[in-house]
Amino acid sequence: MSPASQNTIARPVRFRGPGVHTGIAAGLKIAPAEAERGIVFVRADLPDRPEIPAVVDRVSGTSRGTSLGPEGAGVKTVEHLLAALSGLEIDNAVIGMDGPELPMGDGSARPFVELIREAGIRRLASPRRFRRLGRPVALETPDGLIAALPAGRLRIACAVAFGDPLLDAQYRDLTLDPEVFARELAPARTFGFYREALPLFRQGLIKGTSLDNTVVIGPGAVYSRGGLRFPDECVRHKMLDLLGDLALLGSPLRATVVAIKPGHRLNIDFVRKLKEALDGSEQSN
Template identity: 45%
Template structure:
């Protein structure tokens, strides 16, 4: 491994400069401004609600902080302050190797942008990355960890690298059965998953809006399906965009662990709820994994 590649993987990183952007939340419909700023080593990803002044407005992105998983991942703190729909930005952080950042936003939900992680990748690329002196800690899976909820399943298994496998099945010709199975790193994420958008069904929209959800959803940020048809005029970005987006979601949901994974993730019909059940199952099984630095990992491999 070249010295610069080793440094890129072995040490923690933050942003080189702040990243500013704005957009609407897919569920609240509220316009939100976001300022992503550099943070010190071992800080992790912390969201800050600048519109909240009467109580603790800091919400660290951790597995235990996930408080809701209906159509998105929501984190909250002990003061009841929440931030919704963090998974697409978290996936970009995970796969671009950004370990530490402050995400300040002036509303309750992250902007949905175009429904994928690609806008966040572009924004973070413009800000740049800066290496920090602290080593990056990886979660190495030693024994299989699995959760099953009805027909939904998610698992983490030992592997020498991060791998992602996912399968979905929908009774519409627009989706059907889709599967992916691939090694995943920064270049692979950019190439294979980052541009894949969230999706939904037209017949569900009225019910969701009655529940206070999907108020900001449109064909600008969601792939909309009616019967066996995709309604978006531009069509799909990839024939299997649906399963690729589910894999993207899972990567973001796993990064609330605060460290990248050396292991294989498998998802079958899984969503945010099962993904977080898997996170909590891992935290409850300290015998099934260990925290490693890349230096130690490479030393044992030779």
């Protein structure tokens, strides 16, 4: 398969399960789409079937996950599916949803990778439109830092530090292609600190959280089904989230991305800044 052609999936595939925040079970159907369509969500359960393109302009929330579209007619927790589509180089697909939140699966992108591989990948006649930087773009906030540097391939280097005796600093650096993504990032699951769980429940969040979809850190031990999938599963999951958020650029990025303590809010603010820089430089070229 030529990496220079846009891709879609070969046939529709379906997946169902509860969302991690709302606890509401929803079904999704990933369907093939024509070139230049991009990734588009459709709330198939609502009148007029509103469409929500997976682009940063449509981000409506970054609290514990990335949400798109208006409250009540949007989609929540899109990042793991977007990471799977981006990681496997799917440029165009229509994601039909019959509920407000993406199914959480096992907390990683692996179920979506398996689904897309089950569907198969179809090459389209149009070229992929890579976004390339002319100069570095960086965003630093009190929470962390993300910088993108000009490069010919997508590479993500990420550092996290939580100051917890069970989870302190982790660092990972990967140059991504579909194989590397599927093997090194897709299996990394969502994680959370037990000490943070109660306030989140009180805010009405994480209603669907369980050990089936989340690695729980503390008290006293790391709790996860079947043990950790990688010793540094947490930093890998942060990279997975970042890849999913970067997909909201709407086109594949070719850059070296360096992230220190990324999170959805920082990721999305960074993607906005990156898009501005890319759009600006293309206009002046």
